[in-house]
Amino acid sequence: MKNNIRIERARLRISQQELADRLSVTRQTIYAIEAGMFNPSTLLALKMSELFGVSVNELFSLEEDDYKK
C-alpha cells in the first residue's frame, strides 16, 4: 500500500512531530507510515483524512502486490 502522507504534510508545511502531536501518535509512527513500514488503523486513517482535508482514498492506495496477498 502506498500513501501520500509526506506530500500532504509538505503541502500543509508541518513536520512529522507536529503531525504526530495533532494525531496523538508518536513521530515514529508517522515515519513508519510514510516509509510504508506500517499500515495505520481505519481510525487513524480517517483522522489523517480529516486533518489533511482529503479522502482516505486520496491518502492511501493499493498497489499491484496488495491484490496477491
Place this chain on the structure above:
Amino acid sequence: MEHKLLPHKFQTPAFITFVVSFILVLISAIIDTQSALFQGETTRTIFQVFVIVLMYASLLVTIFSAEKLEDEMMTSMRLNSAALAFTIGFGLIAVLNIIQVLLPDAAYEALKAWRVRSFWNGNAIIYLVIIYFLAFKIKVWNLEKRMKDEE
C-alpha cells in the same frame, strides 16, 4: 492512547534487577549442582528462593512497563513480537525436548542431576518472555536507527 501497562519509569530499574537476579540464579544453580553432585541433595536456601521470586517479578515488571510513548504502532509491534516469541520459543522447546528424548539414558540421568536443567527445557515461560522482550526492543531500536539515519 490508553493502555493498561505500568509507567515507563519502572522499566529500567526492573530490567537491571532482572539481569542481576538472573545471573545470581544461574551462579547459585551451578554452585548448588556441584555441591549436590559431590555431597548429595541440597535444599534451596531462603536467599535462593528470594532471588528466583525477584527474577520473575522483575521480568514481569520489565515487560509490562510502557514505552515512553505508546500508540497503535507500539501495540502492533508488541503483537508481532509476541507471535515471533511464540514461534521461536515453541520451536526451541520442541527441539530441546527431542534432543533430550534422543539422549542415551546415562546422559539423560546426568542431565537430570544437573540443576541448571531449568535453563535447558524446564522453564518455557522465561524463554518466551525474554524472546518477546528482545524482539520488541530490537524492533523499536531498529525503527529509531532508521529514523536517525534518514535525518
